[in-house]
Amino acid sequence: MPVKTIESGTVADAYIDLLADRGVDFLFANAGTDFAPLIEALAKFEGQGRKMPRPVIVPHENVAIHMALGHYLQSGKPQLVMVHVNVGTANAMCGLMNAWRGNLPVLFTSGRTPYSEEGGVLGARTGEIHWPQEMRDQGAMVREIVKWDYEIPNATVLEQSVDRALALTMSEPKGPVYLTLPREVLAGPVENFTYTSPSRRLPSTPPFPDLNAIDRAAELIAKAENPVIVSASVGRDWDEPAKLAALADVFAIPVTQRKPRYVALDSEHPMHLGYEPDALLADADLVIVIECDVPWIPNKKAPGKETRIVHLGVDPMFTSYPMRAFATDIAITGAAGPSMAALTAALETRVAGARDRIDARRKRIAERRATQRERWAAALEKAKHETPINPLWVTYCLDQVRGEDDIIIKESPIAYEQLTLKKPGTMFFTGAAGALGWGLGMALGMKAAAPEKRVICTVGDGAYMFGNPIPAHYVSQAEKWPILTMVFNNAMWGAVKRNTHEVYPSGYAAKSNREPLTYFDYEMSFEKAVEVAGGHGEKVSDPAKVPQALERALKVIDVEKRQSLLNIICKGP
Incomplete structure (x- = not known):
């Protein structure tokens, strides 16, 4: 050698x-x-x-x-x-x-x-x-x-x-x-x-699924009336969305994502049914969980006791988690891409025997999808003039100006349903352990790897502060990696407020409407922070001015090659 x-x-x-x-x-x-x-x-x-x-x-x-x-x-x-x-x-x-x-x-x-x-x-x-x-x-x-x-x-x-x-x-x-x-x-x-040179100590190949288990899963799917796919991490590898699309299409299986970390399926695909698995679990007689650590919250909404459950992933039991006890009828160990391809191939041999069921399901899904999209459009119409600014409206405005190859980092309350997500590798929600402050670093690393792409980092005000913004803005300027940072400033820890209400819906905190340890009592001028590193900062509080502010910020990145930050005064939960 x-x-x-x-x-x-x-x-x-x-x-x-x-x-x-x-x-x-x-x-x-x-x-x-x-x-x-x-x-x-x-x-x-x-x-x-x-x-x-x-x-x-x-x-x-x-x-x-x-x-x-x-x-x-x-x-x-x-x-x-x-x-x-x-x-x-x-x-x-x-x-x-x-x-x-x-x-x-x-x-x-x-x-x-x-x-x-x-x-x-x-x-x-x-x-x-x-x-x-x-x-x-x-x-x-x-x-x-x-x-x-x-x-x-x-x-x-x-x-x-x-x-x-x-x-x-x-x-x-x-x-x-x-x-x-x-x-x-x-x-x-x-x-x-x-x-x-080169090294003779290479990584091991990804696990390939047990084809007998794949065949058993295919048989369950072939007999199911209302199967549903739930995913979170499909799309980390960019060949996976095409394989998920083929799997969903061959047997008309709706796909829903719970807090998706990547683009798993083109949002315009006819089997794409949004980001709320709970809405589909009640009717499901089969749930196919693909690379998803938490497919449902057991004490909120879970599948019926007779619903069959298939888990699929490189570690479908998530063995590093101290406790995870979701029902499992079949657990298939295998990388998502080859496993989905194998399952699709197994299902193709069963299409003829289930044609009527598949066609009827495809029609039901189309109707449900149309109703879902109408509901999304109505929510946007209601939100577009609200003050403080509604994150739904900000998301829609962002979607109108972004390019198909632009990368979005989601450490914020931007709304998936208002984004057109088509290409793999263009949306990331990767704080898998819940450790806030990852967005700014991730955005800069992506810009370093793909300097020709626009990178848009969306963060909540708390996540922005966790993200060590001054060091991040320094790196952006010093290395000539301009990104757009959008701070959704609702002056609170939104997740803390929501979870307090879930645990104590009628408690003192909920009645106070000003929960302790939840609100930031001083309004921060985040737009000033980026200026210390030579960037463009702007505060936006009028919903009508969001589109123009986005255009100005992106122009600074594209033309002046400087980073931009928008401090958007927005509505909390």
Whole structure:
């Protein structure tokens, strides 16, 4: 096999060379005292014109890790994040949680506090902080939410460590891995360091479904009167929507998504029945759950006791969840794409025997879909002149000006039903663990991966503050990655208010109409924040002015190549 050799240098040199060879494009980093050998290596590579991951300064770790995740969702390649020992790791924990629950790969790394006190080795302790920062087991901080963690001890296992990290993060179910790199190890010398290129340690192939189980599921579908597909994460891989469309169409199975994370099905497809599974569960005699961790809320609306349930996904039992006990008649382990294709093929052999049932169902779905769309249009008509501005109206206005390839990040109350979602990879709701503040970083990472595309980041006011906006705006300006940020400013934690009312519908909080710990009592001028990084900011409080404000903001991005932010004073729940 072909090999490459570094005749002399440091472990840090070998590490950077190896990462570049393995196709890592970016190093999103917030540096500390542990970075010294790495910074020296990057400066050497830059001075010598050698290929290396592009280093990007990100002034907060939460932004950095979400940038790496966003880049993956556009490029399909995991990226490198490096943070400062335990404190940097702690700041990135929310991003790790979102990556873990969302099955998103990232090579997450940190330095490790130098362990040598007396000197005599390059990289030993040189500052007071090197004593109080050391932990007995730094990896324990993240062990529950990563697929693998390891501390690189020396150059001997460097190639194996990097390759194992990249292979594991990209093997299904995908997820983050954590490497720690002691300063003394990175600073250590290497002579005639050789490694295989390309790597011979590749990710495992995605799981293929048991065809006997597929056949049993097809038989249930063929006999069902009212089957329904419920999904959340179909569409992470961009070939999946076409396969879901074929599956839904062959047997006229309506598709509904619960808090969809991606574009799973063209919203104009005749089997697309919106984003409220509960409305279909009451009549369903078969529910096909595809890559969805929470297909229904049991104490709100669940399928009938006689309804058959099929779960399908790379881990259909969601084994990393401490408790998840949804009814399961068949659980099929397999990647969504090939599993849906296999199920479609099995159903095609059964079409002739169910033609009348399929045709009748197709007609019912068309009628139900038409009624649903009429209801959506009526809600929009009611909302368009409301003040404070209704998010339905903002969503509609956004949909009118966005291009088909524009990317929308949804960490806000924008309404799915007012968006025309056709192309895979153009809508993302990826805070899978509920760790707010992911939107800005994701948007910047996607812009880095696809600079030719417009990226529109929609966030609530709380999510905007969680997202470390000043660091994010800095990165946008410094790296020339202009995005549009739309802040839906309702001066409250909407989810907190809703859930308090659900638990105590007639309680003191509901009667007060001003629930404690829910409202922001001071109106924030978020439009000013982007100006510190040279961006365009604008406050919008009149619903009639939303279209023009959007046009101005997008013009700044397209023509002036500067980031824009709209602070939209909007209605809460």
